[in-house]
Amino acid sequence: xxxxxxxxxxxxxxxxxxxxxxxxxxxxxxxxxxxxxxxxxxxxxxxxxxxxxxxxxxxxxxxxxxxxxxxxxxxxxxxxxxxxxxxxxxxxxxxxxxxxxxxxxxxxxxxxxxxxxxxxxxxxxxxxxxxxxxxxxxxxxxxxxxxxxxxxxxxxxxxxxxxxxxxxxxxxxxxxxxxxxxxxxxxxxxxxxxxxxxxxxxxxxxxxxxxxxxxxxxxxxxxxxxxxxxxxxxxxxxxxxxxxxxxxxxxxxxxxxxxxxxxxxxxxxxxxxxxxxxxxxxxxxxxxxxxxxxxxxxxxxxxxxxxxxxxxxxxxxxxxxxxxxxxxxxxxxxxxxxxxxxxxxxxxxxxxxxxxxxxxxxxxxxxxxxxxxxxxxxxxxxxxxxxxxxxxxxxxxxxxxxxxxxxxxxxxxxxxxxxxx
Amino acid sequence: xxxxxxxxxxxxxxxxxxxxxxxxxxxxxxxxxxxxxxxxxxxxxxxxxxxxxxxxxxxxxxxxxxxxxxxxxxxxxxxxxxxxxxxxxxxxxxxxxxxxxxxxxxxxxxxxxxxxxxxxxxxxxxxxxxxxxxxxxxxxxxxxxxxxxxxxxxxxxxxxxxxxxxxxxxxxxxxxxxxxxxxxxxxxxxxxxxxxxxxxxxxxxxxxxxxxxxxxxxxxxxxxxxxxxxxxxxxxxxxxxxxxxxxxxxxxxxxxx
Numbered sequence: 082x083x084x085x086x087x088x089x090x091x092x093x094x095x096x097x098x099x100x101x102x103x104x105x106x107x108x109x110x111x112x113x114x115x116x117x118x119x120x121x122x123x124x125x126x127x128x129x130x131x132x133x134x135x136x137x138x139x140x141x142x143x144x145x146x147x148x149x150x151x152x153x154x155x156x157x158x159x160x161x162x163x164x165x166x167x168x169x170x171x172x173x174x175x176x177x178x179x180x181x182x183x184x185x186x187x188x189x190x191x192x193x194x195x196x197x198x199x200x201x202x203x204x205x206x207x208x209x210x211x212x213x214x215x216x217x218x219x220x221x222x223x224x225x226x227x228x229x230x231x232x233x234x235x236x237x238x239x240x241x242x243x244x245x246x247x248x249x250x251x252x253x254x255x256x257x258x259x260x261x262x263x264x265x266x267x268x269x270x271x272x273x274x275x276x277x278x279x280x281x282x283x284x285x286x287x288x289x290x291x292x293x294x295x296x297x298x299x300x301x302x303x304x305x306x307x308x309x310x311x312x313x314x315x316x317x318x319x320x321x322x323x324x325x326x327x328x329x330x331x332x333x334x335x336x337x338x339x340x341x342x343x344x345x346x347x348x349x350x351x352x353x354x355x356x357x358x359x360x361x362x363x364x365x366x367x368x369x370x371x372x373x374x375x376x377x378x379x380x381x382x383x384x385x386x387x388x389x390x391x392x393x394x395x396x397x398x399x400x401x402x403x404x405x406x407x408x409x410x411x412x413x414x415x416x417x418x419x420x421x422x423x424x425x426x427x428x429x430x431x432x433x434x435x436x437x438x439x440x441x442x443x444x445x446x447x448x449x450x451x452x453x454x455x456x457x458x459x460x461x462x463x464x465x466x467x468x469x470x471x472x473x474x475x476x477x478x479x480x481x482x483x484x485x486x487x488x489x490x491x492x493x494x495x496x497x498x499x500x501x502x
Numbered sequence: 503x504x505x506x507x508x509x510x511x512x513x514x515x516x517x518x519x520x521x522x523x524x525x526x527x528x529x530x531x532x533x534x535x536x537x538x539x540x541x542x543x544x545x546x547x548x549x550x551x552x553x554x555x556x557x558x559x560x561x562x563x564x565x566x567x568x569x570x571x572x573x574x575x576x577x578x579x580x581x582x583x584x585x586x587x588x589x590x591x592x593x594x595x596x597x598x599x600x601x602x603x604x605x606x607x608x609x610x611x612x613x614x615x616x617x618x619x620x621x622x623x624x625x626x627x628x629x630x631x632x633x634x635x636x637x638x639x640x641x642x643x644x645x646x647x648x649x650x651x652x653x654x655x656x657x658x659x660x661x662x663x664x665x666x667x668x669x670x671x672x673x674x675x676x677x678x679x680x681x682x683x684x685x686x687x688x689x690x691x692x693x694x695x696x697x698x699x700x701x702x703x704x705x706x707x708x709x710x711x712x713x714x715x716x717x718x719x720x721x722x723x724x725x726x727x728x729x730x731x732x733x734x735x736x737x738x739x740x741x742x743x744x745x746x747x748x749x750x751x752x753x754x755x756x757x758x759x
Contacts, residue, residue, distance in 0.1 A: 451592050452592050452593075452594055454554060454555070454576060454592075455588065455591070455592035455594070456594065456602075456606075457575070457576045457577040457580070458552055458576050458577075458580055458585075458586055458588075459580055459602075459603075459606040459609075459664060459668065460577055460580035460581045460606050460609045460610050460613075460668070461577060461605060461606060461609050462577050462609065463577070465605065465609060466577075469594070469597055469602065469605060470594065470597070472596065472597070473594055473595050473596030473597035473647070474595070474596055475596065476596035476597065476647075477595070477596050480596075
C-alpha cells in the first residue's frame with residue numbers, strides 16, 4: 082500500500098470518529114464548574130485534528146493499524162469505566178486532610194480542590210487524545226496535600242487497565258506550597274486479554290512554592306494494548322520534582338512528558354528506563370521548559386531494545402529569555418541487544434537566554450566485547466553476562482530510588498522483561 | 503600429571519603470529535613466573551590460555567586436568583578452575599562487586615550441580631567479608647560498581663579478591679604488580695601466598711623482578727620473541743634483575759642464528 086493511500090484511509094476513519102460521539106455525550110456531574118471545564122476541553126478537542134503520519138510527532142506511528150475504532154465505546158462507557166484503583170492510605174492521612182482517592186469520590190468530597198486541579202489539566206498543552214480523556218474520562222485518581230503538610234507514608238496507587246476496549250483516565254497530583262509527598266503509581270494491564278485495547282491517560286501535576294514530590298511510575302501494560310500518556314507538571318518557585326519511570330509492556334505506547342519550571346529556582350529530575358522486546362513500539366516525547374530564573378532540569382532516558390522492537394526518543398529543552406542562570410541536562414542512552422531492533426534518538430535544545438548551562442547527549446550502542454569477556458572469564462555464560470551488563474546499564478537509575486520495596490519491585494520488573502536475552 | 507599443560511602453542515592476532523611455540527607445565531601448588539621485556543607475547547599467552555576470541559590458536563594444544571581445552575570457551579575454562587587476573591581490569595558500570603561475585607560463584611556451583619540453588623546472601627556476605635579482611639580491602643568496596651572509578655591499585659586488589667572468592671586451581675596473574683605501591687604489593691602478595699596452597703598453581707607474568715621478592719616462584723621462565731627461551735629457578739629472576747635481558751637475547755639470537 083502506498084503512503085498516500087494509508088494516509089487517506091486514516092483520514093476517512095478519523096472523519097468518522099468525529100461522528101461517533103458529540104457534545105451530548107459529555108459526562109454531566111452535579112458540579113457546575115467541572116461541567117464547564119469539560120465543555121472547555123470539548124472545545125479544545127474539536128479545534129484539533131487527529132494525528133496523521135504527516136505530523137512530526139506521529140511520523141513513525143503505525144496509524145494504519147491504530148485502534149481508532151475502539152473510541153466507539155465512548156457511547157457505552159459514559160461514567161462507567163472499569164478500572165481498578167487501589168489506594169494504600171492511612172487513617173492518619175485522612176485526619177490531616179490529605180486526600181487520596183479516585184476522582185469519582187473527589188468530585189463530591191473535595192470539589193474546590195478537584196476543580197482547581199482539573200482546570201490546570203484542561204489548561205495544560207494537550208493533544209487531541211489528551212483532550213478526549215479530559216472530556217470523557219471520568220475515572221482516575223486525585224492526590225491533594227494541603228500547605229506545609231508532609232505525607233507520613235508513601236502513597237501507593239495500583240491501576241489495572243482492565244477495560245475491554247477503551248480506557249480514559251485523568252490523574253492529578255496537587256501539592257500546595259510547602260507540602261511534600263512520595264507517590265508510587267503502578268500501572269499494569271490484563272495480560273490475559275487477547276483483544277487490542279486503547280488507553281489514554283492524562284497526568285497533571287502541580288507543585289506549589291517549595292513543595293517536594295517524589296513520583297515513581299512503573300508500567301507493565303498488556304502486550305496487546307495501545308497506551309498514550311500525557312503528563313504535564315507545573316512547578317512553582319523553589320519546588321522540587323523527582324520523577325522516576327519504568328516502562329515495560331504495551332504493544333504501542335507513546336509518552337508525552339512536559340515539565341514547566343515556572344517558578345524561580347524550581348528543579349526537576351526525571352529518569353526513565355524502558356525495555357522493549359518482541360514487536361513492541363515505544364515513543365517518548367519530552368519537554369523541559371525553563372520559564373524562570375535559576376531553574377534546573379536533569380532528564381535521563383535509558384532504553385534496552387530486544388527482538389524486533391522500535392523506540393523513539395524526542396526531547397527538547399527550551400529556555401525562555403528571562404530564564405537566566407538555568408541549568409538543563411538531557412540524555413538518552415540506548416542499549417541494543419538485537420540486530421533487528423531500532424532506536425531513534427532526537428535530542429534538542431532551544432536556548433533563548435544568556436548565561437545558562439545546557440547540555441544534551443544521545444547514544445545508541447551495543448554490549449561492549451571487553452566487558453563481556455571479562456564477565457565470562459569469571460564463569461558467567463554468554464546469556465548471564467549479557468543480562469548482567471544490561472542490568473548494570475539500568476541499575477544507576479534504579480539505585481537512586483530510596484524506597485527499598487519499590488526498588489526491589491523495579492528490579493523484578495526489569496528482570497522479567499529481560500527474558501529475551 | 504600437570505594441572506595445566508601447554509604444548510607448542512602458536513597464536514596469531516589479525517593474522518600476525520605472536521606466540522611461536524610455547525611449552526609450559528604447571529602443577530598444583532607450584533608458582534611459576536614468566537618474565538620478559540615488553541612486547542614479547544606475555545599478555546598474549548595469558549589471554550590465549552584464558553580463551554580470548556581475538557587470539558587465534560594456529561597450532562599446538564592446551565590441556566587442563568588432562569582435558570584438551572584448546573577450543574573451550576572462556577566461561578568453560580573459568581568454570582573448570584582457571585583464573586586470569588587482568589592487567590587492565592574492565593569496569594562494569596552499574597554492577598556491584600558483591601552482586602557480580604555472587605553471580606560468578608553461583609554460576610560455578612550450578613555447573614557442578616545443576617540443581618544448586620546458589621549461595622545464600624548471608625553466607626555469601628560472610629565469605630566476602632572474610633576475604634576482604636584477608637586482603638585488607640575496605641568493606642565499602644562490596645557495594646561499589648565493579649572497577650568504576652577505582653584507582654589502578656584498587657583494581658588489582660579487587661582482581662585478587664575475585665581470585666580469593668572463586669578459588670581457582672590455576673591462576674594467571676598478568677602484571678598484577680604494575681600500578682601497585684610497595685605497601686599494596688605486599689598485601690596482594692601476602693594474599694596470593696595465603697591462597698596458593700597445595701591445590702592452586704600460579705603463573706605470575708611480570709617484567710619486574712620486584713614482585714618476586716614477595717611471591718617466591720619455584721620456576722622462572724624468560725620469554726622473548728614469542729617463545730620461552732630460558733627456564734630456571736628463582737635465581738634466574740635475580741640474575742635478570744642484575745644483568746637485564748640482553749644476555750638472554752644474545753644467547754637466544756645466537757642459538758637461533
